[in-house]
Amino acid sequence: MSAPNKSYDPVEVEALKPEEIERMRDEALAAFAAAGDLEQLQEAKVAHTGGTSPLALANREIGALPPQAKAEAGKRVGMARGAVSKALAARQSELEAERDARVLVEEAVDVTLPYDRVPAGARHPLTTFMERVADVFVAMGYEIAEGPEVEAEWFNFDALNFTPDHPARQMQDTFFVQGPKGTEGGGTSQASGSGGESGVVLRTHTSPVQARAMLDREPPVYIVCPGRVYRTDELDATHTPVFHQIELLAVDEGLTMADLKGTLDHMVQSLFGADMKTRLRPNYFPFTEPSAEMDMVCYVCRGESVGNPDRPCRTCGSEGWIELGGCGMVNPKVLTACGVDPQKYSGFAFGFGIERMLMFRHNVEDMRDMVEGDVRFTRPFGMEI
Secondary structure, X not given: OOOOOOOOOOOOOHHHOHHHHHHHHHXXXXXHHHOOOHHHHHHHHHHHHOOOOHHHHHHHHHHHOOHHHHHHHHHHHHHHHHHHHHHHHHHHHHHHHHHHHHHHHHOOOOOOOOOOOOOOOOOOHHHHHHXXXXXXXXXXXXXXXXXXXXXXXXXXXXXXXXXXXXXXXXXXXOOEEXXXXXXXXXXXXXXXXXXXXXXXXXXXXXXXXXXXXXXXXXXXXXXXXXXXXXOOOOOOOOOOOXXXXXXXXXXXXXXXXXXXXXHHHHHHHHHHOOOOOEEEEEEEXXXXXXXXXXXXXXXXXXXXXXOOOOOXXXXXXXXXXXXXXXXXXXXXXXXXXXXXXXOOOEEEEEEEEHHHHHHXXXXXXXXXXXXXXXXXXXXXXXXXX
8 A cells, every 4th residue: 555645735825825925914014004093003904814814815725735734834824913913912002002192182171270160050049048948847847838829819818807998908008900801990910909809919928828728628737838929019128019928827726825936936046046036026917816026036136235335236226136027826717717616726827028037147238139130149149048
C-alpha cells in the first residue's frame, strides 16, 4: 500500500499569498490611522474586521489548502488580524481621549457665574398666611368649609339675624347685585342704593358659609371658613373694598365662652408667639350673644409702653393691646334659622381680617401694597410665612 503524497500541493489560493495578507493588513492600519473621529473609526472597523472584511474572507480560504500548508497560512493570517486588532484598540483610545478633552472645553461650566439670574418666585403672602391660619385649626380637628362669593341675601343677612333695617344692608356697606335686564331693578351687576330686588349680594363676610354648614350638617359642627369678601370701602392704607376673612364656627353640646377664649389663645400663640395673651371686651353683633371684641397684647411692646412716655409704641398707640376681630356665642336665633336646636346645642364663632393680621405680624404699613401686584412686596415673603 502506498502512503499519502504530502509534498503534492495542487491548490494555490491568491488571497493567502504573503504579499496579499500584508496588503490587507496595511490597508486596515491606514484606514484606522485616517479615521478622524470615533464614528469614522467605527466605519473602518466594520470594513476591515467585520465578517465580510478581506482578512475574514482570507481566513475562510484556509480550508481549501492541503494539510501541510494550513498551519503556515493560518499563522500568517492570525498575525495580520492580531496586528489589525491592536491598531484598532490603540486608535480608539486616542480618539476617545481627544473626545473627552474636547468635551471638557466645549461643555465647561463656569461655577463662578451667578446661579440665580432668574429670580425665584413667591406666593402671595395673603394666600400663604390664610392657609397657615387655617392649618392652626385643622390641627385642632376643624374642617375647611367654603361657599359662593356671590351670595343669597338670606344667607348673608337674614339667617344671621340682621334685621331688614340694619345699616349693613344699605349701599354704604354692601354691594347688591342687580337682576337681569328687563326685570325690576335690572341692569349690570353693581352697587345699588335700594338693593334687595334681586336678593343677591357680594358677600360682606364669610359667615354665610357657617349658615350653609349648619343647614348641611348635623351637629357637632367644627369648621373654619377662609375666603374673599366685599364691602363698599375706599381703598386706602387701612381699608380695601375686597379683602379676606377667616371665620370659625363650633356647634356642640355644652360649649361656653371658656372654650372660645381657649381657642382664641391657642390661635394667637400659634401665630404670634407662645407668650401672647388675649382679652375680651363686650360688644354687639347680630349673630352672636353675648358678643365681644378680641384684643391681643401688642406684639411689639408687649404692653410695656402703657404709662411709659420713655417707650412709646406706634403699633398699639401705647395702649398695650391690639384689636383683632369680633367673636361671641352663636345667637340662638341663628341656630334656629339654620335648623339647630338651641335648647340642646350651643356654639361660638369668631372672624378676623387676614390683611389686618398680616399687617400686624409683618409690620406692613400700607394695605395697598398687598393688592398692587408689585413683586418687590411679594418676593421677600418667599414660599412660607
